[in-house]
Amino acid sequence: MKKIICVLYVFFVLIGAGCTPSETSRHDAPEEIPEISPVQLADGEKLIVAATTSILGDVVGQVGGNLINLTVLIDHGRDPHSYEVTATELAVVETAHLVFINGFDLEETLLDTVRSVASGPIVPVSARIDPLGNEEDPAGENAYGTEEGPESHHHAQDPHVWMDPANVIIWAETIADILSEADPAHKSDYRANAEHYIAELIALDSYIRSQVEQISPDQRVLITDHNNLAYFARAYDFTILGTIAASLSTTSEPSAADIASLVNLIQDNDVPALFIGESASGSLRQLAETIAQETGEPIAILTIYTGALDLPGTPGETYLSMMRYNADQLRTGLGEP
Amino acid sequence: MIEWLVEPFAYNFFLRSMLAGMLAGIGCAVLGVYVVWRGMAFVGDAIAHTILPGIVVAFMLGINAFIGALAAAVITALGIGLLSRRSRLKEDTAIGVVFSGLFALGILLLSKTGSYQDLTHILFGNILGVSWGDFWGVTIVIFIVMAFVLVFYKELLVTSFDPGHALAIGLSPELIRYGLLLLIALTVVTAIQTVGVVLVIALLVTPAATASLLARELPHIMLLGIVFSILSTIAGLYISFYVNVSSGASVVLALTAIFILVFLLAPGRGVLWKLVSRT
Numbered sequence: 001m002k003k004i005i006c007v008l009y010v011f012f013v014l015i016g017a018g019c020t021p022s023e024t025s026r027h028d029a030p031e032e033i034p035e036i037s038p039v040q041l042a043d044g045e046k047l048i049v050a051a052t053t054s055i056l057g058d059v060v061g062q063v064g065g066n067l068i069n070l071t072v073l074i075d076h077g078r079d080p081h082s083y084e085v086t087a088t089e090l091a092v093v094e095t096a097h098l099v100f101i102n103g104f105d106l107e108e109t110l111l112d113t114v115r116s117v118a119s120g121p122i123v124p125v126s127a128r129i130d131p132l133g134n135e136e137d138p139a140g141e142n143a144y145g146t147e148e149g150p151e152s153h154h155h156a157q158d159p160h161v162w163m164d165p166a167n168v169i170i171w172a173e174t175i176a177d178i179l180s181e182a183d184p185a186h187k188s189d190y191r192a193n194a195e196h197y198i199a200e201l202i203a204l205d206s207y208i209r210s211q212v213e214q215i216s217p218d219q220r221v222l223i224t225d226h227n228n229l230a231y232f233a234r235a236y237d238f239t240i241l242g243t244i245a246a247s248l249s250t251t252s253e254p255s256a257a258d259i260a261s262l263v264n265l266i267q268d269n270d271v272p273a274l275f276i277g278e279s280a281s282g283s284l285r286q287l288a289e290t291i292a293q294e295t296g297e298p299i300a301i302l303t304i305y306t307g308a309l310d311l312p313g314t315p316g317e318t319y320l321s322m323m324r325y326n327a328d329q330l331r332t333g334l335g336e337p
Numbered sequence: 338m339i340e341w342l343v344e345p346f347a348y349n350f351f352l353r354s355m356l357a358g359m360l361a362g363i364g365c366a367v368l369g370v371y372v373v374w375r376g377m378a379f380v381g382d383a384i385a386h387t388i389l390p391g392i393v394v395a396f397m398l399g400i401n402a403f404i405g406a407l408a409a410a411v412i413t414a415l416g417i418g419l420l421s422r423r424s425r426l427k428e429d430t431a432i433g434v435v436f437s438g439l440f441a442l443g444i445l446l447l448s449k450t451g452s453y454q455d456l457t458h459i460l461f462g463n464i465l466g467v468s469w470g471d472f473w474g475v476t477i478v479i480f481i482v483m484a485f486v487l488v489f490y491k492e493l494l495v496t497s498f499d500p501g502h503a504l505a506i507g508l509s510p511e512l513i514r515y516g517l518l519l520l521i522a523l524t525v526v527t528a529i530q531t532v533g534v535v536l537v538i539a540l541l542v543t544p545a546a547t548a549s550l551l552a553r554e555l556p557h558i559m560l561l562g563i564v565f566s567i568l569s570t571i572a573g574l575y576i577s578f579y580v581n582v583s584s585g586a587s588v589v590l591a592l593t594a595i596f597i598l599v600f601l602l603a604p605g606r607g608v609l610w611k612l613v614s615r616t
Contacts, residue, residue: 087351087574088581090465094348108454113466117350156452245448252448 031103033128033174034121036181039097047183050096052107052114054078054309055162056125056171058319060100062197063175067186071096073110076309083110090117098182100125100175104159123178125171131157132230163306164231165205165323169198204320211327212236214335221271221334223262225280225288228306232326241265244274244287254287263294273300273333278316279307302329345578350465355574357467357475358588361528362540362566364479367486367559368524369545371517374497376428380417380518381541383436384525385534387413389443392456397446403530406460410526413439414518422511464532464574465584471531478527485520489513494555532585539589540566547596550603565595 039047047068051057057072064070071092074083090113093099099118101107103126107114115122133156161167176194180187212220220238222229227243242265245252254262265271274288285301292299304326310316315325345351372378388406395405413435420431447456467475486493495503496510503510521541528537548561573588580587601609 084583084585085463085465086581087345087354087465087578087584090350091345091348091578094350105454108459109461109463109466113463116353116466116468116471117348119349246450253444255448258448 031124031127033123036121036178038184039182048096049098050093051100055319056102059171060175063172063194065193076311093117094119096120102159104131104157106159125174126161128170128174129161129167133157158230160228161231163229164235165201169201172197204323208327211331214331219334223274225276225284262291266295273302275302275304277306278303300333302333304329353467354464357472357531358464358570359567360475360479361532362570363563364482365540366544366562366566368482369541370559371497372541373545378542379432380521381525381538383432384410384413384522387439390439390446393443393446402459406526410522414522418515418518460530461534462530467531475531536585536588539592543592543596547599550599550606
């Protein structure tokens with residue numbers, strides 16, 4: 001009798017396995033802007049808006065100004081890939097009229113939580129942007145030649161769109177549209193704020209170009225800690241020679257062969273600087289230093305901002321200041337001495 | 338005072354988290370009694386790490402990460418079972434070997450996959466993000482756990498506390514052990530997605546450990562474990578709401594606080610109790 005139960009048990013275990021939550025539901029969700037209906041706001045009441053990342057929050061704040069009540073989840077200086085949201089923050093998400101997310105699964109598991117908690121529409125701001133992916137390598141040749149093959153599917157969309165100010169202009173326009181649909185009374189204000197910020201973004205683009213112009217074309221090569229500069233590289237004509245870590249996971253490690261080939265790459269191409277993201281781990285920085293030493297050349301290791309804003313008072317305080325700082329660092333590292 | 342208790346429930350997610358947390362806690366507390374008694378406390382932590390190669394392979398093949406994770410968890414469970422059968426190696430040795438081996442395999446494979454996401458915690462959920470669908474999934478798994486523990490109650494009891502006698506009366510301790518390991522594997526992989534990795538490891542060990550300081554009969558230990566689990570879930574979620582800190586961590590700290598209290602004050606066995614009664 002118990003043997004029959006044993007068999008039934010195994011059967012039920014498999015059924016149980018089939019019934020349990022799957023994480024693919026997140027990836028199948030379309031990157032579309034949902035329908036926004038106007039929100040009934042009382043006199044003096046503002047739209048309650050939530051934004052996931054600090055960079056996104058900055059842009060939403062610029063367009064919304066003090067017409068909205070904005071909460072940013074992954075605040076300044078926190079790592080978006082390993083963020084643990086609290087109940088207090090989720091309370092805001094549940095009551096928010098609008099939730100802005102980056103798109104392309106940047107926020108990973110936070111996205112599942114936001115999707116199951118938010119009562120209002122969730123808007124992926126990058127919906128109108130064409131993503132780059134693994135199959136479209138702007139460098140033309142990824143130094144590590146990561147195996148393509150059967151896994152190239154919708155997972156492989158690069159979410160770091162904000163590294164190109166042109167994309168942030170699209171963000172600003174999208175945000176203005178969405179805010180106007182939710183709060184039509186202030187449509188002209190949102191439009192005006194967006195236009196003002198877009199002007200600043202255009203000025204930022206000019207500034208970056210002026211810095212990049214001081215780098216000779218054959219020196220426009222990037223070796224970074226993770227693969228997060230693809231959009232920047234495409235916009236300003238840089239080549240991504242290689243990255244120290246092949247994947248975004250903090251657990252992934254380069255092999256001895258990877259380090260050796262990076263060293264050779266740097267020597268063969270006379271690369272004068274490596275660029276490490278603000279939030280890169282200590283071990284990655286050490287690896288960068290080891291690689292630099294190994295080449296026998298004086299290689300500068302410069303920090304840039306890639307994923308999140310920094311505390312007030314630092315160069316990474318806002319999106320505009322962070323990108324200006326990055327441009328300066330690039331010029332310092334790669335430009336004529 | 339009432340308002341303070343009721344306010345968080347104005348939010349739907351709070352209710353769901355509370356229910357899912359308590360459910361997971363009940364199942365894990367019951368399973369945990371055997372985990373603690375048989376010295377398998379690290380199986381949960383091991384599985385949380387060994388699912389990495391499963392996830393990476395699933396990613397490379399383009400299939401559901403959960404299937405990969407479950408496959409890896411089952412391999413881990415069976416591997417631990419095989420290596421430590423008939424007491425060749427102690428269970429914690431087997432766990433250590435399988436844990437580091439599979440996790441390293443995961444790291445190796447990970448470094449060769451160019452994903453834009455951090456695959457190591459792609460399945461690590463958050464108790465606050467439980468949807469009603471997840472909730473029913475957890476219910477089914479916990480139901481399976483409770484069914485197994487109930488149906489095989491006698492077998493589990495005898496094989497856990499007197500394996501020699503079990504053999505003598507014709508039971509197979511090995512089979513029961515594999516069954517338990519597989520059950521832990523299924524519970525961990527499911528619970529990781531719903532309540533997160535921090536919480537699942539603690540739920541399997543701490544309530545049962547605390548309860549075993551206070552009671553000696555198996556049913557009493559289970560009941561006490563369930564009580565501690567439920568109390569900690571409630572306390573942890575309220576703290577997370579009002580103090581604005583991580584919910585999973587709060588629940589675990591509540592569990593640990595109760596353990597420390599009992600450890601110090603348990604009648605007859607508590608450290609402070611013994612100190613005081615000596616004077």
